[in-house]
Amino acid sequence: MASDVGFVDAQIREVTRKATLLARFRDLLDEMRPEARFDERDKIAIKLHVGGPDSYTTVHPQFVRALTERFMGRANFLFVVDEHRATRTAYQRGYTHETLGAPVYPISGVVDRYHEVRQIDDSDYFATISVAGNVAHADGLIVISHAKGHASCGFGGAIKNIGIGCVAQETRNHIHTFERHDAWREDVCAAGEAPHRALQASPDAGRGFSEALARSALEVVRSFPRAKVLCVNVALNVHPYCDCWGLSSPSILPDIGLLIGESPADVDAATLERFDAAPVVEGAVPEFLTVQPREATESGHILERIHGKNPWVQVETFRKLTAGTHR
Numbered sequence: 561m562a563s564d565v566g567f568v569d570a571q572i573r574e575v576t577r578k579a580t581l582l583a584r585f586r587d588l589l590d591e592m593r594p595e596a597r598f599d600e601r602d603k604i605a606i607k608l609h610v611g612g613p614d615s616y617t618t619v620h621p622q623f624v625r626a627l628t629e630r631f632m633g634r635a636n637f638l639f640v641v642d643e644h645r646a647t648r649t650a651y652q653r654g655y656t657h658e659t660l661g662a663p664v665y666p667i668s669g670v671v672d673r674y675h676e677v678r679q680i681d682d683s684d685y686f687a688t689i690s691v692a693g694n695v696a697h698a699d700g701l702i703v704i705s706h707a708k709g710h711a712s713c714g715f716g717g718a719i720k721n722i723g724i725g726c727v728a729q730e731t732r733n734h735i736h737t738f739e740r741h742d743a744w745r746e747d748v749c750a751a752g753e754a755p756h757r758a759l760q761a762s763p764d765a766g767r768g769f770s771e772a773l774a775r776s777a778l779e780v781v782r783s784f785p786r787a788k789v790l791c792v793n794v795a796l797n798v799h800p801y802c803d804c805w806g807l808s809s810p811s812i813l814p815d816i817g818l819l820i821g822e823s824p825a826d827v828d829a830a831t832l833e834r835f836d837a838a839p840v841v842e843g844a845v846p847e848f849l850t851v852q853p854r855e856a857t858e859s860g861h862i863l864e865r866i867h868g869k870n871p872w873v874q875v876e877t878f879r880k881l882t883a884g885t886h887r
Contacts, residue, residue, distance in 0.1 A: 564822070564826065565820065565823075565826050565827055566588050566592060566821060567817060567818070567834075568584045568585050570816055581817065582622055585626055588818075589627065589630055592820070593630075594627065594630055595636070597700070597822075598636060598699070598700045600636065601635045602700050603636070603639075603698050605641050605694055605695050605701050606624065606627070606628070606639065606640045606662060607641055607642070607726055608642055608704045609642060609646075609706055609804070610642045610646050610650040610653060610655050610664070610803075611804070611806065612646065612803065612804055612807070613649055613806045614807055615803045615807065617706070617796075617797035617799060617803070617811075618803050620794075620796075623704070623794055624661070625661045627792070628660060632661075638702075640662050640663065640665070641666070641692070642666070642667055643666070643729075644669065644671070646804070650664050665694055666694075667695060668690075668694065668729070669694075674694065675690040675691060675692050675693050676691045676693060676696040678690075683775045685768070686734070686776070689779045690730055691726065695780060696780075696783070699788065700788035701789050701790070702789075702792070703791045703824065705720070705792070707794060707798065707831045708797075708798050708801070708803070709801060709812070709863050709866060710802050711801060711802070714861070714867050714869035714870060715828070715831075715832060715835075715863050717824075717832075718791040718824035719773055719824045720777075722824055723777035724773060724776065726777075727780070735769065735772045735776060738769040738771075766868070767870070767873050769869075770870075770874040771874070773877075774873075774875075774877035774881060777824060778881050786822060789822055791821060791824045792818060793828065793830075793831045794818055795834065796811075796816070797811050798811050800849065800866055809846060810843075811841060812845050813841060813862070814841065816834050816838060817834075819831050828874070828875050829872075832872065832875070835862060836861050836862055845866065859871070
């Protein structure tokens with residue numbers, strides 16, 4: 561695990577309030593002083609995935625509030641952002657100004673027309689990337705991600721939350737074309753007795769989607785000074801699917817904890833390492849998913865064994881794209 565990634569284990573060591581994960585996360589923040597990374601008057605976007613209507617395993621508001629409380633008494637303005645449709649029902653899952661310590665805004669405006677179009681000339685995946693305006697025009701970015709599985713790329717963490725979560729719908733839709741199963745919402749899931757298998761059958765095994773994610777994520781973060789990007793992976797309630805599906809399912813791995821650092825690739829790598837070292841919870845993987853043998857997959861990672869997509873591709877691609885730069 562990268563040495564500059566902080567980690568707080570979810571497991572308690574004694575039956576006291578100070579032993580709980582939230583209290584120890586605050587202790588870690590006391591040591592790291594994340595507020596010191598930002599200028600006194602910076603406007604800071606907090607990218608949070610607030611999930612869909614029936615999600616109940618998204619990031620708990622208290623972990624977000626633990627971060628926003630660090631800025632009390634300063635002149636900063638912090639605001640939580642997510643996809644414009646998801647934010648309409650965010651309050652139903654407990655995401656409000658009162659609980660988070662920051663207001664919740666649609667990331668690209670209420671009708672998805674507030675974005676900054678950037679020309680891309682170094683990628684076969686994009687001609688342009690439309691970065692959501694409430695991130696593009698912020699002074700800093702805090703990315704709080706529910707670390708879990710993902711049917712399109714194996715893993716959803718910081719890179720995914722930035723790459724597809726911090727762009728306007730037109731870019732989000734474009735990235736989804738690299739899944740090779742664009743219409744899953746309408747017909748793939750409705751067809752056949754095992755529609756989930758269509759999500760495992762992508763011809764490129766998720767590589768195109770993952771590489772596009774990484775390039776998009778780089779475009780989002782490259783306009784910020786490195787110190788003004790902070791990533792937190794919340795590795796709790798680790799279930800197989802993205803929260804945008806509006807569902808939750810049993811945790812396939814024990815609760816891991818919280819990981820925090822400035823590099824999305826390092827934080828994701830540290831999370832993936834801890835995922836693969838953890839035992840699979842017996843009976844938690846849905847019966848319609850087949851866990852492949854380690855040797856039958858490219859990476860051997862538990863998430864690839866479940867989804868057929870190598871979760872390391874997005875991390876390796878982001879690192880390759882940033883090699884030799886300050887990131």
